[in-house]
Amino acid sequence: MRLMEEMVIKLRNKLAEFGVQKGSSILIAYSGGKDSSVLLDFLSVLNNELEMQLGVAYINHNLRGNESIEEESFVRNNVIANYNLPLYVKVAQSGSLESQKGESVESAARKLRYDFFKEIVEKYNYKYIATAHNFNDRIETFFINILRGGGSETLNSIPAVNGKIIRPLLDITREEIENYIHTNHISFIEDSSNQTNLYKRNIIRHDIVPALHTVSSNMVSSFETVFKHIDEDTDYIKSCAEVAFKEIIRFKWGNVTGIDRIAFNTLHPAIRSRVIKKLFDVYGEISGLNQGLINALVTQNRIKLVKGRLYIESKGKFLWFYKVNNKIDITCTIDTIPFKNELYHIDVCDTGYDYYPVFNSLFFPLTIETINENDEIMLAKGRTNIVKRLGERGIPKNIALQGCIIRDSNKTIVVYCCGPFFEAVNKSDKTSLYYLKTISSNTGLQTSVQYT
Amino acid sequence: MRLMEEMVIKLRNKLAEFGVQKGSSILIAYSGGKDSSVLLDFLSVLNNELEMQLGVAYINHNLRGNESIEEESFVRNNVIANYNLPLYVKVAQSGSLESQKGESVESAARKLRYDFFKEIVEKYNYKYIATAHNFNDRIETFFINILRGGGSETLNSIPAVNGKIIRPLLDITREEIENYIHTNHISFIEDSSNQTNLYKRNIIRHDIVPALHTVSSNMVSSFETVFKHIDEDTDYIKSCAEVAFKEIIRFKWGNVTGIDRIAFNTLHPAIRSRVIKKLFDVYGEISGLNQGLINALVTQNRIKLVKGRLYIESKGKFLWFYKVNNKIDITCTIDTIPFKNELYHIDVCDTGYDYYPVFNSLFFPLTIETINENDEIMLAKGRTNIVKRLGERGIPKNIALQGCIIRDSNKTIVVYCCGPFFEAVNKSDKTSLYYLKTISSNTGLQTSVQYT
Numbered sequence: 019m020r021l022m023e024e025m026v027i028k029l030r031n032k033l034a035e036f037g038v039q040k041g042s043s044i045l046i047a048y049s050g051g052k053d054s055s056v057l058l059d060f061l062s063v064l065n066n067e068l069e070m071q072l073g074v075a076y077i078n079h080n081l082r083g084n085e086s087i088e089e090e091s092f093v094r095n096n097v098i099a100n101y102n103l104p105l106y107v108k109v110a111q112s113g114s115l116e117s118q119k120g121e122s123v124e125s126a127a128r129k130l131r132y133d134f135f136k137e138i139v140e141k142y143n144y145k146y147i148a149t150a151h152n153f154n155d156r157i158e159t160f161f162i163n164i165l166r167g168g169g170s171e172t173l174n175s176i177p178a179v180n181g182k183i184i185r186p187l188l189d190i191t192r193e194e195i196e197n198y199i200h201t202n203h204i205s206f207i208e209d210s211s212n213q214t215n216l217y218k219r220n221i222i223r224h225d226i227v228p229a230l231h232t233v234s235s236n237m238v239s240s241f242e243t244v245f246k247h248i249d250e251d252t253d254y255i256k257s258c259a260e261v262a263f264k265e266i267i268r269f270k271w272g273n274v275t276g277i278d279r280i281a282f283n284t285l286h287p288a289i290r291s292r293v294i295k296k297l298f299d300v301y302g303e304i305s306g307l308n309q310g311l312i313n314a315l316v317t318q319n320r321i322k323l324v325k326g327r328l329y330i331e332s333k334g335k336f337l338w339f340y341k342v343n344n345k346i347d348i349t350c351t352i353d354t355i356p357f358k359n360e361l362y363h364i365d366v367c368d369t370g371y372d373y374y375p376v377f378n379s380l381f382f383p384l385t386i387e388t389i390n391e392n393d394e395i396m397l398a399k400g401r402t403n404i405v406k407r408l409g410e411r412g413i414p415k416n417i418a419l420q421g422c423i424i425r426d427s428n429k430t431i432v433v434y435c436c437g438p439f440f441e442a443v444n445k446s447d448k449t450s451l452y453y454l455k456t457i458s459s460n461t462g463l464q465t466s467v468q469y470t
Numbered sequence: 471m472r473l474m475e476e477m478v479i480k481l482r483n484k485l486a487e488f489g490v491q492k493g494s495s496i497l498i499a500y501s502g503g504k505d506s507s508v509l510l511d512f513l514s515v516l517n518n519e520l521e522m523q524l525g526v527a528y529i530n531h532n533l534r535g536n537e538s539i540e541e542e543s544f545v546r547n548n549v550i551a552n553y554n555l556p557l558y559v560k561v562a563q564s565g566s567l568e569s570q571k572g573e574s575v576e577s578a579a580r581k582l583r584y585d586f587f588k589e590i591v592e593k594y595n596y597k598y599i600a601t602a603h604n605f606n607d608r609i610e611t612f613f614i615n616i617l618r619g620g621g622s623e624t625l626n627s628i629p630a631v632n633g634k635i636i637r638p639l640l641d642i643t644r645e646e647i648e649n650y651i652h653t654n655h656i657s658f659i660e661d662s663s664n665q666t667n668l669y670k671r672n673i674i675r676h677d678i679v680p681a682l683h684t685v686s687s688n689m690v691s692s693f694e695t696v697f698k699h700i701d702e703d704t705d706y707i708k709s710c711a712e713v714a715f716k717e718i719i720r721f722k723w724g725n726v727t728g729i730d731r732i733a734f735n736t737l738h739p740a741i742r743s744r745v746i747k748k749l750f751d752v753y754g755e756i757s758g759l760n761q762g763l764i765n766a767l768v769t770q771n772r773i774k775l776v777k778g779r780l781y782i783e784s785k786g787k788f789l790w791f792y793k794v795n796n797k798i799d800i801t802c803t804i805d806t807i808p809f810k811n812e813l814y815h816i817d818v819c820d821t822g823y824d825y826y827p828v829f830n831s832l833f834f835p836l837t838i839e840t841i842n843e844n845d846e847i848m849l850a851k852g853r854t855n856i857v858k859r860l861g862e863r864g865i866p867k868n869i870a871l872q873g874c875i876i877r878d879s880n881k882t883i884v885v886y887c888c889g890p891f892f893e894a895v896n897k898s899d900k901t902s903l904y905y906l907k908t909i910s911s912n913t914g915l916q917t918s919v920q921y922t
Contacts, residue, residue, distance in 0.1 A: 165686040167695030170622065170703050218685045225681045233670045233678075234617040243619030246761070251622050254740035255703055258710070288706035309698075 022201055025194050029060055029186055033068075036184045038146065043071035044184075045106075045144040047135055050076070050093045053150035055206040056198050057187055061148065062101050074101075075138050075147075077131055078109045092207050100205070106142075108134045139182060151176050151185045154192040154227065157241055161222045169291070171252045174245040191238055259292035266293065271437030272463045274340040274417050275300065282337060283316050290316070297339050303328045334412030342416050350460045351383040352424070355452060381428040386460055389421045395431045396443055404434045411439055422457050437463075474653055477646050481512055481638055485520075488636045490598065495523035496636075497558075497596040499587055502528070502545045505602035507658040508650050509639055513600065514553050526553075527590050527599075529583055530561045544659050552657070558594075560586045591634060603628050603637045606644040606679065609693055613674045621743070623704045626697040643690055711744035718745065723889030724915045726792040726869050727752065734789060735768050742768070749791050755780045786864030794868050802912045803835040804876070807904060833880040838912055841873045847883045848895055856886045863891055874909050889915075 038044070046061060048054045061072055074097045078090045090107065097105040110130060135147045156176050163172035178188050187195070199206065231237045262285055269276025275297065285293060291312050298307045306325035315321060321332040331338045393404045408418035413436060421436025433442040433453045442450055457463070490496070498513060500506045513524055526549045530542045542559065549557040562582060587599045608628050615624035630640050639647070651658065683689045714737055721728025727749065737745060743764055750759045758777035767773060773784040783790045845856045860870035865888060873888025885894040885905045894902055909915070 161682070161685075164696055165682065165689060165692050167688075167692035169699045173696075221681055221685050226678055226685075229673055229677045229681070230613070230617065233613075233673050236619075237617060240617050240619035243761075244616055244625075247621045250738075250740040250743070251703055251707055254707060254710075254738045257738070258706075286702075286706045286709070288702040291702070309695075 022198065025190060025198060026060070028189055030064070032178070032186045032189065033064070033184075036146070036179055036186075038068070038070075038184070040068050041070065042068075042146060043073070043142075043144045044146045044148050045073045045075050045135060045139055045142075046103075047131065047147060047149045048074045048076050048093065048097065049150075050089055050096070050207045051150075052195055052199055052204075052206045053152055053187060053192075055096075055204050056190075056195050057148060057150040058097070058101065059202060059204050060186070060198070062103070071144075073104045073106065073138070073142065073144060075106045075135055076108075077134055078107065079127060079130075080110045089207055092205075096205055104142075106134075106138045145182070147183045149183060149185050150187050152187045152190050152192055152195060153238065153241075154223070156188065156245065157227055158219055158222045160241070160245075161226060162218060165218070170248055171256075174248045174252075189242070255288055255292065259289050259296065262289050263293050263296050269336065269338075269437045271417075272420060272461075273301070274338065274420060274437060276336045276338050276413075276417075276437070279332065279335050279337045287312075298325075298328065301328045301339065301341065329416060331414045331416070333409075333414045336412045338414055338417055340417050340420070342420075351385050352456055353383045355449070380426045380430070380432065382426070384424050384426050384432070386422055386424055386457055389419055389423055389434060389436070391415075391419065393423055393431055393434070395423075395434055395441065397441065404431070407441070408436055408439060413437075413439065422461060422463075424453055424457070433457075474650065477642060477650060478512070480641060482516070484630070484638045484641065485516070485636075488598070488631055488638075490520070490522075490636070492520050493522065494520070494598060495525070495594075495596045496598045496600050497525045497527050497587060497591055497594075498555075499583065499599060499601045500526045500528050500545065500549065501602075502541055502548070502659045503602075504647055504651055504656075504658045505604055505639060505644075507548075507656050508642075508647050509600060509602040510549070510553065511654060511656050512638070512650070514555070523596075525556045525558065525590070525594065525596060527558045527587055528560075529586055530559065531579060531582075532562045541659055544657075548657055556594075558586075558590045597634070599635045601635060601637050602639050604639045604642050604644055604647060605690065605693075606675070608640065608697065609679055610671055610674045612693070612697075613678060614670060617670070622700055623708075626700045626704075641694070707740055707744065711741050711748065714741050715745050715748050721788065721790075721889045723869075724872060724913075725753070726790065726872060726889060728788045728790050728865075728869075728889070731784065731787050731789045739764075750777075750780065753780045753791065753793065781868060783866045783868070785861075785866045788864045790866055790869055792869050792872070794872075803837050804908055805835045807901070832878045832882070832884065834878070836876050836878050836884070838874055838876055838909055841871055841875050841886060841888070843867075843871065845875055845883055845886070847875075847886055847893065849893065856883070859893070860886075860888050860891060865889075865891065874913060874915075876905055876909070885909075 044061065046054070046058050048058055058074065061070070064070075065072055076090070076093050076097070078086055078093075080086050090109070094105060094107070097103055138144065139147055156174065159176055160173050163175060166172070168175075176185065176188065178185050198204065227237075234240060266277045266281045266285070267275060268278045277297075282290065282293070291309075294312055294315065295307060298304065303326045306328075311323070311325070314323070315330070315332075315337065319332070321330060321337070323330040327341050329338070329340050329342060331340075389404055391405055394401050395404055395407075396402075404421070404423065405415055405418040408421065409415060418436055421434060421439075423431045423435075424433040425431050433440070433450075435441075435454065435457060440450065440454060442453065496513065498506070498510050500510055510526065513522070516522075517524055528542070528545050528549070530538055532538050542561070546557060546559070549555055590596065591599055608626065611628055612625050615627060618624070620627075628637065628640065630637050650656065679689075686692060718729045718733045718737070719727060720730045729749075734742065734745070743761075746764055746767070747759060750756065755778045758775075758780075763775070763777070766775070767782070767784075767789060771784070773782060773789070775782040779793050781790070781792050781794060783792075841856055843857055846853050847856055847859075848854075856873070856875065857867055857870040860873065861867060870888055873886060873891075875883045875887075876885040877883050885892070885902075887893075887906065887909060892902065892906060894905065
């Protein structure tokens with residue numbers, strides 16, 4: 019009985035830790051299995067006191083014919099008759115889990131669940147989604163990620179809070195859950211999701227964890243301590259990596275990121291791998307990120323790699339990350355310039371030190387276009403290929419071709435820019451700023467980091 | 471056969487990684503068991519090529535009567551007849567392992583072994599000690615330290631190199647060792663050390679690791695990756711903690727360390743716990759260092775703790791770490807001062823702003839003594855108790871009593887100092903520095919960090 023009280027205190031504290039307040043609305047992710055039955059019961063009991071708005075979401079994965087029908091009927095009866103709570107049921111189409119390409123059934127089922135929860139939460143305005151992950155799930159996931167060769171972050175990878183999701187049972191062991199079920203005569207059914215494709219997890223659950231328990235009766239509190247250490251360490255490294263990430267970025271332009279190669283190479287390996295991971299995250303890529311790649315980025319002088327839709331290229335002191343298929347393709351026009359502009363009419367302008375190109379007038383409207391390979395601009399030193407000129411500044415061709423030009427209706431190019439690099443036939447500040455601003459507002463790109 | 475070659479390449483690379491050069495002398499820690507028999511054979515074979523000076527050290531733990539005698543005779547025969555190498559044997563006194571207080575038999579045996587290796591290495595001038603720890607030992611130690619609730623550092627805690635100790639087999643699995651034994655017909659005996667008090671390790675070895683292997687056939691390479699991540703992370707955090715450690719120390723005086731409490735409290739928990747561990751290491755204490763203590767240091771306003779011989783005390787903006795039983799107890803005399811000193815003869819000295827105390831002359835010799843509780847110094851504002859005055863500066867009484875005074879033979883105290891805090895009846899710089907220097911050279915303590 020003392021144990022039961024301890025567990026209830028732990029659960030209350032967890033809710034307080036999550037900031038769950040009187041009157042909060044919580045959607046309970048319910049499978050009918052032991053864990054979520056305890057979660058449902060506990061939150062219902064606490065409801066007398068906290069006056070929460072509880073609801074229950076259930077997915078019938080429809081994997082086992084008649085059994086699935088019985089399961090759903092148990093759930094409906096239990097939630098409505100025993101707990102008198104609103105129930106949201108989704109019946110998965112038969113075979114929907116098998117049809118996903120390149121995904122395990124387990125992860126397809128997870129996606130289905132969370133999509134459904136999200137839908138209900140948005141429709142009925144729930145503040146939280148409570149799931150029934152427990153402490154043993156954490157230990158099992160620890161082993162699964164060890165066997166995947168995961169980084170430290172993955173060793174304690176079920177967070178107690180993640181957006182709207184809260185996990186009140188995360189510090190409760192399966193033994194405590196069994197105990198709660200026994201003491202409070204909780205009804206449950208064998209969780210069908212536990213039967214699907216859980217070969218690895220079952221060996222860990224039924225062989226490895228019990229064996230560890232025979233080695234040490236303090237196993238649970240030892241894991242608690244280990245998880246705490248891991249969390250502290252990874253949180254610290256993460257915060258350092260975020261600082262480093264900002265420090266090494268020298269160029270940001272749409273889908274292009276240019277990082278300082280020397281600064282990157284001198285990062286500690288622990289930080290370097292996380293900075294790279296963050297870059298991959300920015301580009302939504304997860305494949306191809308491994309130690310071999312990171313080593314290549316550090317040790318190889320000339321790099322040109324394609325990972326999914328992400329290009330990585332070294333040039334000069336930069337390491338570039340970009341997508342070519344996100345080329346800016348906005349064309350818009352500038353009908354007039356709202357102030358006197360030297361570019362309206364330019365004659366030979368020999369100052370004795372430098373000269374500007376000879377052309378007599380700009381023909382409006384001007385247009386903003388993306389740079390083409392053969393585009394040339396007439397600068398002080400003469401006619402210059404823009405892609406080549408950007409290349410001299412360390413910008414690879416693929417990225418240069420994501421830059422913009424402004425061209426008059428006589429096809430004369432008067433401005434080009436690519437990220438922080440900007441050049442015009444006339445650099446009168448007012449005019450330059452006007453052009454950059456116009457390009458920015460028409461392309462959504464940041465253009466004014468630095469002038470060259 | 472391909473596997474054998476792979477293993478030999480791995481081993482060669484390991485030796486190269488350790489910097490083992492042609493002609494190096496290596497003492498092989500040999501038990502007669504499988505692991506060290508493979509180590510012995512491999513190094514002997516390689517010897518044709520590397521022309522090393524090999525020797526073999528063996529301890530007869532003398533735990534099992536006749537069996538121990540047979541074991542020793544096998545070892546003597548094998549090392550001398552088969553390998554023709556010098557053999558150093560130590561026969562442990564019967565019962566010597568059980569007699570150690572507060573130690574497990576395993577760790578007592580380890581101490582005995584390493585003491586013996588050290589003795590032989592020093593006597594016969596070996597450059598390296600090679601031990602036969604293998605990759606499975608790393609995995610097993612990982613689990614043992616998980617079950618101890620260890621920090622990240624302990625999860626990969628068998629270093630490949632540690633001082634003179636090298637571990638060439640550290641990346642070789644037990645399976646590869648078995649394979650080597652089989653292929654090369656290596657003689658061995660069942661390692662007696664494997665039979666002693668290894669209950670925990672045996673469950674891990676025979677139940678848990680094989681179960682993990684059934685879950686993932688890539689277990690070994692997964693662990694390699696996990697260990698690499700852990701090493702990188704802990705190495706990074708360690709280097710950050712070393713920087714932080716230096717930054718928060720404001721006071722260092724013999725066995726006294728004063729750290730900046732605000733700076734300490736704002737450290738990230740991951741760094742804070744390591745800084746505290748480093749402080750405990752400095753004082754040679756290992757007991758009492760736990761999360762509860764660290765929390766107390768951060769959250770409690772007034773702290774006075776004793777951990778072993780280490781005192782921890784908060785006062786003002788300092789957190790003090792010290793040993794009281796390391797009180798400075800040096801008494802020495804100063805017969806003369808090698809330059810004109812205002813303290814030779816001081817009259818009333820009223821500058822209109824301040825005054826110095828009235829005494830007519832110093833009586834040589836002066837003596838350096840430790841501060842006593844009732845010691846007083848005559849300063850501008852009058853007669854002052856020194857311990858109280860140090861207390862006002864945030865120095866606890868126990869630490870103040872580790873400070874020094876200089877007293878003349880008429881019992882007048884003219885100087886006191888405790889770490890960076892220094893005060894004299896006359897602060898003429900030349901005199902102050904002379905006194906500090908004299909105290910330093912006579913007590914071995916750093917005295918001149920700052921004046922007050």
